[in-house]
Amino acid sequence: xxxxxxxxxxxxxxxxxxxxxxxxxxxxxxxxxxxxxxxxxxxxxxxxxxxxxxxxxxxxxxxxxxxxxxxxxxxxxxxxxxxxxxxxxxxxxxxxxxxxxxxxxxxxxxxxxxxxxxxxxxxxxxxxxxxxxxxxxxxxxxxxxxxxxxxxxxxxxxxxxxxxxxxxxxxxxxxxxxxxxxxxxxxxxxxxxxxxxxxxxxxxxxxxxxxxxxxxxxxxxxxxxxxxxxxxxxxxxxxxxxxxxxxxxxxxxxxxxxxxxxxxxxxxxxxxxxxxxxxxxxxxxxxxxxxxxxx
Numbered sequence: 001x002x003x004x005x006x007x008x009x010x011x012x013x014x015x016x017x018x019x020x021x022x023x024x025x026x027x028x029x030x031x032x033x034x035x036x037x038x039x040x041x042x043x044x045x046x047x048x049x050x051x052x053x054x055x056x057x058x059x060x061x062x063x064x065x066x067x068x069x070x071x072x073x074x075x076x077x078x079x080x081x082x083x084x085x086x087x088x089x090x091x092x093x094x095x096x097x098x099x100x101x102x103x104x105x106x107x108x109x110x111x112x113x114x115x116x117x118x119x120x121x122x123x124x125x126x127x128x129x130x131x132x133x134x135x136x137x138x139x140x141x142x143x144x145x146x147x148x149x150x151x152x153x154x155x156x157x158x159x160x161x162x163x164x165x166x167x168x169x170x171x172x173x174x175x176x177x178x179x180x181x182x183x184x185x186x187x188x189x190x191x192x193x194x195x196x197x198x199x200x201x202x203x204x205x206x207x208x209x210x211x212x213x214x215x216x217x218x219x220x221x222x223x224x225x226x227x228x229x230x231x232x233x234x235x236x237x238x239x240x241x242x243x244x245x246x247x248x249x250x251x252x253x254x255x256x257x258x259x260x261x262x263x264x265x266x267x268x269x270x271x272x273x274x275x276x277x278x279x280x281x282x283x284x285x286x287x288x289x290x291x292x293x294x295x
Contacts (some may be wrong), residue, residue, distance in 0.1 A: 010170045011049065016179040018133040026070075026236065027184035027197065038134065040254055045137040052141045054225055083159025093164045098219075101151055101168060105218040108150060110229065112143065112214040120261035121146070126204060126244050127257075136180040142261060174218045186236070195221050198238075202231050204245075205239030 001009075058177040068078035085093055087251055112122035121142040128135040178185075179200035195217045203215035214231035224230035237244050244250075251260050 007169070012175065014170075014174050014177055015133055018174075018181050022132060022182045024123050025184070025200075026182045027241075028130075028182055031132070033183055035130055035132075036129075041128075041138050043133040043254055044139065045134065048137055048139055048141065048144050052144045083157075086159030086161075090161055090164055093160055094167060097155060097160050097164055098168050098171075101155065101172075102217075102219050103223060104151055105147065106216055106220075106223040108147060109216045109218060110212070112146075112232075113216070117261070118146075119212075123244065123250065123261070124257050127247060127250055128204065129242050129247075131180050131201060131204060131242065132182045133177045133180065136176050140261065141258070164214070172219055191232075192223065192225055193220060195219055198236065198284065199230075199232065201242070202233070202239055204242045204244060206241045206243050 071078045085096065088096070096113050112118045121140045124140040125138055125143065128138055150163065175195060179195045179197050183197040186196045187194050191199060195215075199217075199221060201213055202209075203213065208214065209231040210229055214229055215221070215224055216229055221230065251257055
């Protein structure tokens, strides 16, 4: 079976699995299955996986072909002749590919929040006011290009085996659907390593606990714990509201959201895109109690 058909098989299987888990272990049991923006998220699922990803793959093939010819005529060895990782055993390729990919994705994700024009692209993903398995796929086509171009193309050029990339891709798909799901799981002690629905919900919270947010991990939370970008409230509680500040000004239609990052109205104060939201009343009360105890 071709890899692209295998991908659709795993996409269907994982989506059915996570949807079923939500029916039995829902964080919000009364959350609607067919919510108001359900149809729009189905569009993003089909558009990003069926159209953007394959157009990007075809474009990458032609780009690599053009680059190889150009470098050949310039007397420079083409990238495909390097293939530094091609001789590594598959298990070592998997470990290296997974760790490097996840660390790069963490950095890209953090940049999507810190750099104003990138945040305008990433806003679409944060426009979900309720999280579930389908909210995973609400992403702008520009964000798909950024991730795919900066992550998968270098892995291919380095000679990582197609089977390794496919396994890493399927694992990432499973993790992403789980962490966006309507589940109240945190994996216990493994929360210091693996991303979880409870931790990632705080990444989608309106209130921010860092300069540009918190909990940027994709598959692993290890990077957030190491670099001080994690937020884990104690005692554990869900965020009061999901989304971002001034979300009522964000366009609602698919067409407007497709082109929103490139409109003139976003050429404003760069700090406005990442202006912090005041902490919730619960956090304010906790800080006041701690201060009184300290004095």
